[in-house]
Structures are given as structure tokens and as C-alpha cells.
Amino acid sequence: xxFGILVSEGPYTxxxxxxxxxxxxxxxxxxxxxxxxxxxxxxxxxxxxLTTPPQDERHIVNRWSELAEKHxxxxxxxxxxxxxxxxVDADEAKRNGKDGDNLAPGxxxxxxxxxxxxxxxxxxxxxxxx
Amino acid sequence: MSExxxxxxxxxxxxxxxxxxRKAPYGTxxxxxxxxxxxxxxxxxxDVSVVFADxxxxxxxxxxxxxxxxxxxxxxxxxxxxxxxxxKLYVEKESLEERGMTADDLIVPxxxxxxxxxxxxxxxxxxxxxx
Numbered sequence: 001x002x003f004g005i006l007v008s009e010g011p012y013t014x015x016x017x018x019x020x021x022x023x024x025x026x027x028x029x030x031x032x033x034x035x036x037x038x039x040x041x042x043x044x045x046x047x048x049x050l051t052t053p054p055q056d057e058r059h060i061v062n063r064w065s066e067l068a069e070k071h072x073x074x075x076x077x078x079x080x081x082x083x084x085x086x087x088v089d090a091d092e093a094k095r096n097g098k099d100g101d102n103l104a105p106g107x108x109x110x111x112x113x114x115x116x117x118x119x120x121x122x123x124x125x126x127x128x129x130x
Numbered sequence: 131m132s133e134x135x136x137x138x139x140x141x142x143x144x145x146x147x148x149x150x151x152r153k154a155p156y157g158t159x160x161x162x163x164x165x166x167x168x169x170x171x172x173x174x175x176x177d178v179s180v181v182f183a184d185x186x187x188x189x190x191x192x193x194x195x196x197x198x199x200x201x202x203x204x205x206x207x208x209x210x211x212x213x214x215x216x217x218k219l220y221v222e223k224e225s226l227e228e229r230g231m232t233a234d235d236l237i238v239p240x241x242x243x244x245x246x247x248x249x250x251x252x253x254x255x256x257x258x259x260x261x
Contacts, residue, residue: 006259041163080166084159112170119257120143120174127260 004118008129010042049104068106151186164261172214
């Protein structure tokens with residue numbers, strides 16, 4: 001089955017990010033297709049490479065990056081939600097005159113159309129949030 | 131927004147999209163960011179329904195004044211939904227009654243449905259996004 005995933009809560013505060021990751025991993029192991037994972041609301045915080053949890057804790061951001069690299073996943077962070085919350089890639093940083101960027105490897109920033117498109121293209125769009 | 135509006139990707143498929151708004155307009159960002167999805171999604175020309183239930187019905191209340199909390203009053207945008215061909219707005223009857231409100235308290239014309247009717251509506255959808 002072709003799945004789209006929506007993550008709408010931030011890492012560590014809320015289990016949504018963990019559940020989305022575990023669901024994605026399990027779906028891939030079962031041979032399903034993950035068309036796209038879209039990060040919205042505080043979910044965009046899943047995509048900052050500056051995240052530095054204690055060493056004995058799971059690293060939610062790196063975990064996404066590694067899974068994306070292994071399975072060629074499309075991890076999309078909503079541009080409007082990201083800008084509000086200070087998540088920027090190099091292009092966005094330049095455009096907005098910021099002195100640094102923090103988007104983690106394997107993620108890309110794009111518009112909300114990517115979420116709607118996932119809803120259209122996928123057999124199931126699964127939301128992880130409140 | 132214009133850049134995002136160009137991101138067509140539907141490939142001619144028309145699905146039933148239902149956006150469910152359950153939270154108050156201020157206090158959390160869900161209502162505002164839900165509205166942004168509805169507006170962007172309109173460019174994809176899908177069959178869209180927008181539902182307001184629980185505290186979500188406060189998103190549509192008349193006379194919102196946000197000056198005291200230093201936030202933008204985005205409620206006039208709901209009136210613009212019609213221009214985006216988003217015309218199917220539903221409000222849960224029980225949510226209105228529990229809050230002592232009627233459809234006359236809302237800034238846009240809506241169809242009031244019972245919880246059971248909303249259940250049928252949701253059952254009929256392809257994509258349900260809850261905010």
C-alpha cells in the first residue's frame with residue numbers, strides 16, 4: 001500500500017514523532033511504500049540538525065535522516081510552519097538574511113501543496129499528532 | 131502563497147477531502163495553520179468539506195477582538211473561503227448547543243449537522259485531516 005505520513009507534533013515533547021517513525025519503519029519492513037512524510041505545526045522541529053539530546057536517549061532527528069537515506073524517503077518540512085519556528089535551509093537563510101541554517105540531512109523545505117498532493121496520490125494518509 | 135499555489139500535483143484525480151477543526155482559534159496555532167492548508171489545498175480543485183466541532187466552532191464566532199492578546203484576528207479569512215470554491219462548511223449541532231450558540235452567532239453560512247450525520251459525512255471521505 002502507498003502511504004503518506006503527516007507528523008504534526010514536535011519531537012520529545014510528544015510521542016507523535018516516535019510513533020510516526022516506528023510506523024514508517026514497520027511499513028517499509030512489510031514492503032509498503034512511503035510516498036512522503038510531511039512535517040507540519042511543531043512537527044517541523046523534527047528537521048533541525050542542531051538537536052542534541054543526551055547521549056543515552058534516542059536521536060529523533062538523526063533517526064529520520066538515517067531512515068531517509070536508507071530508503072530514499074521524501075521528508076518535507078512545511079515552509080510557512082518552519083519559518084515561524086526558525087527552521088531554515090541554506091536558501092531560506094540567504095533569502096531571509098539569517099546567519100545560519102539548520103535543516104537536517106535528508107529533509108527538504110517546501111509548501112503545503114506537498115501535503116495535499118500526498119493526500120491525493122496515496123491510498124492512505126496517516127496523521128501522527130493530537 | 132502564489133508559489134505554493136503553482137504546485138499542482140493532483141494529476142486529474144478528485145478526492146473527497148475533509149478538514150476537521152476542533153480547537154479554539156487562539157491559544158494554539160492549529161486553527162490558523164489548518165486554515166492555511168484549506169486555502170492552499172483549494173488550488174488542487176478537490177471535493178472539500180470543512181467541519182467545525184467542539185471548541186473549533188469558536189473559530190467562526192462573530193465579533194472576535196484579538197487586540198488584547200496581540201494576535202492577528204484571522205476570522206475574516208473564513209468569509210473568503212467561498213472565493214476559493216470552498217463552500218461546504220459544516221458545524222456540529224451538539225457543539226453549538228453545549229456552548230449556548232446558534233448558527234446566527236457565526237460569521238459565515240454553515241450547515242448544521244448532528245454528530246451522527248457528521249459521522250456519515252466522515253465515513254464518506256477519502257482524506258480526513260483533523261486539526
